[in-house]
Amino acid sequence: MMAGRGQGKGSGQGSGRGGRGKQPDGQGLGPGGKCVCPSCGYEEEHQRGQPCYEKECPKCGTKMTRK
Template sequence: MRQGRGQSGSGQGSGRGQGRGGGGVDKCVCPNCGYEAPHQRGVPCVENDCPKCGTRMVGKW
């Protein structure tokens, strides 16, 4: 058994606290014009360009 002091392994751990089971975003949103599209699982939103203005999309919960 280990001897010494320090943090034990207890606690809830780190996380965003979003309360979602899937771990992904719901929608992809254009930060420039506000266009929203459904998120495609396995494809990061930043890999999609907005069809209206061409700006990279971002994820939204």
């Protein structure tokens, strides 16, 4: 026997996961804060216009994260 396709109208909503950043409004974290090395704990002030994840720790070379 072959299974047929239903004739009803599909009405599923889906559950996509959109998003444009870590903040609900899609914006960055702002000008303040610090960049921190997750490996050795080194911290430095965040520089506006340069994401922390693009910086390397001057002590150990690991990519830094935002605090």
